[in-house]
Amino acid sequence: MKILLVDDFPTMRRILRSLLKEAGFTDVEEAENGVMALEKMKTTRFDLVITDWNMPEMTGIELLKKMREDDTLKDIPVLMVTAEATKECVIEAVEAGVSNYIVKPFTASALKEKIEIIMEGLKK
Numbered sequence: 001m002k003i004l005l006v007d008d009f010p011t012m013r014r015i016l017r018s019l020l021k022e023a024g025f026t027d028v029e030e031a032e033n034g035v036m037a038l039e040k041m042k043t044t045r046f047d048l049v050i051t052d053w054n055m056p057e058m059t060g061i062e063l064l065k066k067m068r069e070d071d072t073l074k075d076i077p078v079l080m081v082t083a084e085a086t087k088e089c090v091i092e093a094v095e096a097g098v099s100n101y102i103v104k105p106f107t108a109s110a111l112k113e114k115i116e117i118i119m120e121g122l123k124k
Contacts, residue, residue, distance in 0.1 A: 001025060001027060001047040001048060001119075002027045002028075002029070002044070002045065002046050002047050002048075003020065003025055003027065003028045003029070003046065003047065003048045003049075003050060004028075004029050004030075004031060004037060004040060004041065004044075004046040004048070004049045004050070005017060005020070005028055005029070005030045005031070005050050005051075006030075006031045006032075006033070006034065006036075006037040006049060006050065006051035006052060006055070006060065006063065007030075007032070007051070007052040007055065007081070008032050008033055008052065008054075008055040008056060009052075010032075012052065013030050013032075016050065016081070016111075017030070019107075019108040019111050020050075020111070022108040023108050023109075023111055023112035023115070024112070025115070029044065029046070032055070033055045033056055033057035033058055034051070034055060034057060034058025034059060034060065034062055034063030034066070035057045035058045036057075037049065037051065037058075037063055038058075038063065038066060038067075038073075041067075041073055041076075046076055047076070047077075048076070048077050048078075048079065048115065048118065048119075049063075049067070049076055049077070049078045049079070050078075050079045050081055051063055051064070051078060051079070051080060051081065052080075052081055052082060053080060053081075053082035053083075053084045053089070053093075054082065054083070054084070060080055060081075060082065061080075061092060061093060061096060063078075064078050064080070064093065064096045064097060064098055065096050065097075067097075068096060068097040074097075077099035077100075077118045077119075077121075077122065078097070078098055078099050079098075079099060079100050079101070079102060079114055079115065079118060080093050080098050080100070080101045080102070081102050081104065081106075082101070082102075082103060082104065083103065083104045084103075085103045099118045099121070100114045100117055100118050101114075102114050
């Protein structure tokens, strides 16, 4: 599975990459914001996008909305990783078409579980 990891903090990308590796996911590319993520998605096919909510240039929620409007990207599952745990944010993400949502901080097993739930949903 090819994963695109989108977060503006290099440290968070490194932590996420490590957690993904621990969970058995090693084919990971990175982008530091939504604009860069969309650029990468024009040339590379990803099976999953894991994105932070709060980023400069283009936020994770804006990235999600743009992906859902694009015929070539709309079916790619998106896991939102964020410190935003308010009910309003969760509702906004669900309405925008997020595949799943995980609140920081979290464990490798929690991350793996969320990814497995997303992948199981794709099989249906």
